[in-house]
Structure formats: C-alpha cells, structure tokens
Amino acid sequence: MTATLERPPAAARPVPRRPARWAPPVVVIALLLVGWQLGVTLSGVAPQVLPSPLRVVEQGWANRAALWTNTLPTLQVTAVGFALSLAVGWVLATAVDFSPWLRRALLPLMIASQTLPIIAIAPLMILWFGFGLLPKVLVIALVTFFPIVVGLVEGFARTDREASNLLRSMGASRWTEFRYVRLPGALPSFFTALRIGITYAVTGAIFAEYVGAQAGLGIFMNQQKNSFRTDLVLAAVGVSAVITLALFALTFLVQRLVAPWIRR
Amino acid sequence: MKISVRDLQVSFGDLRVLDGVSFDVAPGEFVSILGPSGSGKSTLFQVLAGLLEPDAGRVEAASSAYMPQKDLLFPWRTVLDNTTLGLEVAGMPRRAARAKAGALFEPFGLSGFEHSRPDELSGGMRQRAALLRTVVQDRDVLLLDEPFGALDSLTRTAMQEWLDEMRARFGWTVLLITHDVREAVYLSDRVLVLSPRPARVVHERTIDLPHPREVTAAAAVEVELRGALR
Ligand SMILES: Nc1ncnc2c1ncn2[C@@H]1O[C@H](COP(=O)(O)OP(=O)(O)OP(=O)(O)O)[C@@H](O)[C@H]1O
Ligand SMILES: [Mg+2]
Numbered sequence: 001m002t003a004t005l006e007r008p009p010a011a012a013r014p015v016p017r018r019p020a021r022w023a024p025p026v027v028v029i030a031l032l033l034v035g036w037q038l039g040v041t042l043s044g045v046a047p048q049v050l051p052s053p054l055r056v057v058e059q060g061w062a063n064r065a066a067l068w069t070n071t072l073p074t075l076q077v078t079a080v081g082f083a084l085s086l087a088v089g090w091v092l093a094t095a096v097d098f099s100p101w102l103r104r105a106l107l108p109l110m111i112a113s114q115t116l117p118i119i120a121i122a123p124l125m126i127l128w129f130g131f132g133l134l135p136k137v138l139v140i141a142l143v144t145f146f147p148i149v150v151g152l153v154e155g156f157a158r159t160d161r162e163a164s165n166l167l168r169s170m171g172a173s174r175w176t177e178f179r180y181v182r183l184p185g186a187l188p189s190f191f192t193a194l195r196i197g198i199t200y201a202v203t204g205a206i207f208a209e210y211v212g213a214q215a216g217l218g219i220f221m222n223q224q225k226n227s228f229r230t231d232l233v234l235a236a237v238g239v240s241a242v243i244t245l246a247l248f249a250l251t252f253l254v255q256r257l258v259a260p261w262i263r264r
Numbered sequence: 265m266k267i268s269v270r271d272l273q274v275s276f277g278d279l280r281v282l283d284g285v286s287f288d289v290a291p292g293e294f295v296s297i298l299g300p301s302g303s304g305k306s307t308l309f310q311v312l313a314g315l316l317e318p319d320a321g322r323v324e325a326a327s328s329a330y331m332p333q334k335d336l337l338f339p340w341r342t343v344l345d346n347t348t349l350g351l352e353v354a355g356m357p358r359r360a361a362r363a364k365a366g367a368l369f370e371p372f373g374l375s376g377f378e379h380s381r382p383d384e385l386s387g388g389m390r391q392r393a394a395l396l397r398t399v400v401q402d403r404d405v406l407l408l409d410e411p412f413g414a415l416d417s418l419t420r421t422a423m424q425e426w427l428d429e430m431r432a433r434f435g436w437t438v439l440l441i442t443h444d445v446r447e448a449v450y451l452s453d454r455v456l457v458l459s460p461r462p463a464r465v466v467h468e469r470t471i472d473l474p475h476p477r478e479v480t481a482a483a484a485v486e487v488e489l490r491g492a493l494r
Contacts, residue, residue, distance in 0.1 A: 162332045169313040169330035170353040170401065180349065184340040261339045261381060 051231035060235030067232075070220040071239055077133060077216065078205045078243075081140025085197065088141060089148030096149075097156040097182065098174065107153075114146050118204075122211045136208035136216075143204040144197040151193020155186025187259045195251050202244045265324070266291050266405050266437050267312065272321035274307055281307050282318070283462035289405065294431060294438045296448035298493055299458030305441045306333060308463075309407050312439070326404035326437075333409045335394040337382035343393050344369075344378040350401040365400045371430065372396045388419040392426075399436070408440045412447065424450055428476055445489050449482045457492040467492035 033053045039045075040052040047055055060067060092110070096103040118139065125135035159182045167177040209218025217236045224232040255262060267289040274282040281304040289295050299305050310316040311323060313330040329350065337346045344362055351361035369375050372392045377385060385393060391411055398406055411427075412420045424447055431438060431451075442448050448455045449471060457467035469489060473481050 160334070160336065162334055163336050163338075165310065165313075165315050166330065166332050166336055167349075167353065168315055169328075170350040172353045176353055180353065181338070184338065187340075259340065 048228045048230055051234065056231045056234045056238065059229075059231040060238065063232060063235070066220070067217075067235060067239060070215055070217050070236070071243070073213070073216040074202070074205050074209065074218065074240070075243065077136045077208070078140060078201050078247075080133060081137040081205060082144060082198065082201045084137055085141040085145040085148060085201075089145045089152060089197075092145075093149045093152030093156065094178075096153055097178070103153075110146060110149060113142065116142070118143060118207065122208055125208070126212045131212055131214060136205060136213065139208040140201055140204040143200045147193045147196040147200075148190070151189045151196075152186055155189030156182045158189065159185050184259070188262050191251060191255045191259070191262065194254075195248060198247045198251060199244055202240050202247070206240055265289065266293075266326045267328075267439065268322075268324040269312075270322040272308070272311065272323060273319045274304070274311060274316065275319055280462035282311075282464075284464050285321075285458070287456055287465055287468070289437065289439055292435055292437055294436075294440070294451060294453045296440045296442055296452040296455045297458060298442060298445060298448050298455060298489060299463060300460045300493070301443065303458045303461050304463040305458065306409055309409050309439075309441065312405075312407055328405040328407050329398045329401040329403040330407045331394055331398040331409060331411055333413065335382075335390045335414075337385075337390055337393055339382055341382075342379050343374065343382060343385065346382060347393055347397045347400060349397055354401070365396065368396050368400060371433075373426070386419075387415050388423055391415065391423060395427075399434075404437060406436050406438045408438060410441050410443065413443065420444075420447070425476065427451060432475060445486050445493065446482070449485050449489065450477050455489060457489060460494065 037052050037054060040050055051059070092106060096106055121142070122135070122139050125138055129135040129138070156178075163181050163185070164177055167181055172180065205216070206218040206221070209216035210222050211218075213219040217240055221233050221236045224230075224236070265288045267287075269288070270286050272282050272285040273280075285308060287295075297305055297308070307316065309330060311318050312325045313328055314325075315330075337343070338349075341349070344366060347365040347368075348356075348358070348361035351364060352358060356364070366378060369378060372395070374389060374392060374396065377389065377393075382390060382393070391414075395408070395411060398408070412423050415423060428451055430436075440448075440451065452471055455467075455469045455471065456465050457469075458464070459466045467489070469485065469492075471482075471485055473485075
C-alpha cells in the first residue's frame, strides 16, 4: 500500500497502483543480481565456476542465434507433451468420475507412475523410442499429467450433493449433470492444477533433452557444460525460466477467456 | 390429490428418519411443514422429488419442481441462464427457454438483472431467482425447502408478502418446509407439524383466514402451533 498525503475526494475511487504489485519481486531480483555481481567481482572467482550475471547476459546475447535455435525445439516438445498430458488427464479424470470401478482401478496406478524415478526412465525412453519427439513428449506427459488428473477428479468430486439433487430433480441424466454442474464446477481446481503442471512442463522437456536430443535447451546446456561455458548454461537456464513464467501467465489469460466467472 | 403419502418410512442405515408419515395435498393448496431441525423434512422432499427410494409406504406425487435449501445459483451462468436450467435440461431450445423465463423476471422483481452474475444479486433476489428457476418448469407442485431461511428478517417478511401475492396470482400448489411458525401461519391453507426424528405428523391445522393475513388474527393459531412443536 502506498501512503498518500492528499486524500482523493470521497467520490473518486482510488486507482489501484500497478507498479506496487510488481515492485516487490523486481526489488528482490535486482538485489540478488547486484549481490551476485559484487560477490563475483570482489572474490575474483573463475567464470567457469561462477560467471557474473552481466557476463551471462553478455554471452547469452552474443550467442542469441544458438540459444534461439535451441529454444524452438524445446518449446515445440513442451507444447506437444503438455497437450498430450492435458488430453490424457481429461480422459482419465472423466472416466474416473463416471465409474467408481475405474477410480479404484486407476488411481493407485497413477500414483505409482509418480514414484517412477524420471532420471532412470528418461534414458530408457530414448532407448525404446529413439531421439525423436516421442520419448520427450512422453517424459513431459508423465511428469505433468498427475496434478491435472488429481485437480480434475477432486474438482468433479467437490460438486455439491444438493446441486446433483437439483439436476436430478429436473430429470437430468448423469451425463447432463456432468456437463451442467460437475464440469464447470471443477474448472477452478483445474486451473490451479494447470498452473502446477505447466511449471513442470519446461523442466521436464529440458530434462528429456539433457539425456539425449538433436537440439533443444537441454542438450545445449549439456554441451556448454562439457565445454565449461557455465555462462551459457546459465543463459539457457534464464531462457527456460522466462518461458515457464510466460506459460504460467498464459494460464491466467486462458482462464479469463474460458471461465471469466472464477474469482481470484 | 396432487400428493398423497401413506405411512412413509425412511432410514439411513440405523437412523430412522421418517416413521409413518401420512398426508395429502389438494390441487391449489398451500401446505406448510413445520418440524424441528434434523427431523427429516428435507428427506421427505427428496422422496417426493423422486430422488430417494423410501423403505416402505405409498407415495403418489404429481410432477414436482424442487427448490433445495440452498439457492444453488451457479456462478458460471448469468441469472437468466440459471433460471432456464430446468427447461434446458428438459430439452427446450435455449432461445425458447430464455423467452419463457425472461417473461417472469418482471413479476419476480428481477428486471434488469437478466445478464448479471448471481453474486451481484442481494439475498432476497437470489431466492427469487431460485424460485423462478423452480416455477418456470411448469410442474404440478412446487416443493420449497426453507426458501427464506437464510434471509434477514426484514427481507424475509417482504419475501413472504411477495410469495403470498404470487401464489394468489398464479394459483400454484405449494408444499413449503419452514422453521418459522409465523411464516407458516401467514402463508398456508394448512400446516403439518412433524415430531422430532423419527418424524411423523403430530398435528394438523387448517387455517382459513383471509389473505393477506393480519398479525392479530394469526396470533392464536401461532400459539397453538408453537404448542404442538416440541
Ligand atoms: N444421505 C444421508 N445419509 C445419512 N443420513 C442422512 C442423509 N440425509 C439426511 N440424513 C440424516 O437424516 C436426518 C434428517 O435430515 P434432513 O435433512 O431431512 O432434516 P431436516 O428436517 O431437513 O433438517 P433442517 O431443518 O436442519 O434442514 C438428519 O439426522 C441427517 O443427518
Ligand atoms: Mg432441511
């Protein structure tokens, strides 16, 4: 909150000050960067160990063409993998909502899938499915579908019993009840799950590429690490952070379009 | 008879909720059900609305429109589209449903709020919208489960006067659940008093005072019903 000396006239609504919302993270990030820069400069640590943030930006910019050509495949893999994850998540969650039998059959399996160590599975995927799109897409789907399924299943289940009764008293079938009440009622919880899932998507893509790919931020990081270009590894990390933030922000945009009634 | 219930029994596991409830509702009649909290009033409505199978007893009920205890207006629909829900579920095309429900917005005091979101309505308006959603389905009987229970007393009184008028105007057959003795006396042709759980009808009172009812004339009936309601 900003304190003002002059109060606005009672009729005027105080205008929410946008910079105030962005200020805290910007200040914190700026302080961290300044501290990092000073620490590196004063200690004289070798750039192969820890480059300064200025050097990371400088070298990142100098290598922007390479960064860009490696960003595109990562974006593509992320989009395809996350789309698959969404499709699988909706199908599974809907099936589970309609059939208690399927719920009992599938939920333990899905939970078990989350205990698979990705670090061991990813190389196997490449062994089985080669260096193409498929293994990476599968890794992303594997790490992101679970929060989506759980979010949807719990969203469906949270439907008010009385709301179900109301629909049934109107003569609604189970499917009609699903369409009119359970599905829209689950959207707030779906969008929360979507945000959790999407933050794993880019990391999942990079991880899959790290293990083996022809191009992508993951393989780029791996190569730069092997030639001791820590600055370029960090530049690629910066790019992936920006992508994740952008995707995160995108979920709010989609939410406003699809379900403008959800209050934040 | 629009509704005829004989010796109705309902249990949830070991919990006996309705224990031999019997009553009738005639066409055009306004009948209130008074009963302590947890006595099984909502359960009775679920049986009448066909949502719950009774364990024993005979139930003959004309088609009914059910207004649950909560208003259950859905935030993802506009007020108008909330009121058309029953019509849409019954397969009426959206345009026709909107026209039909829209025509009731004026008598229901909701004009101008067709395209608002439910959370923009006051408590009384929300209840009127929920009632509109119930009424517009054109069923033979209205089952109203404590429609004004959640309202402040000023709004509640206004809503009771309004419901009294609407009912005279449209000639609805109404079965109303309430905790409010005064509300029952003000609105009803007949009042049924239920015992605490397991519920049966312990008192029945026909009220043939003219509408709108005077507080003083109704006071004696109110005292009698309070006595029956333990
Ligand atoms: N589906 C259910 N399963 C188990 N018990 C139930 C179920 N529905 C209601 N009950 C129980 O049956 C009893 C009667 O409930 P009901 O909702 O019919 O009471 P009520 O008279 O409407 O109460 P109130 O005035 O508080 O609304 C309560 O003890 C309640 O806990
Ligand atoms: Mg009740």
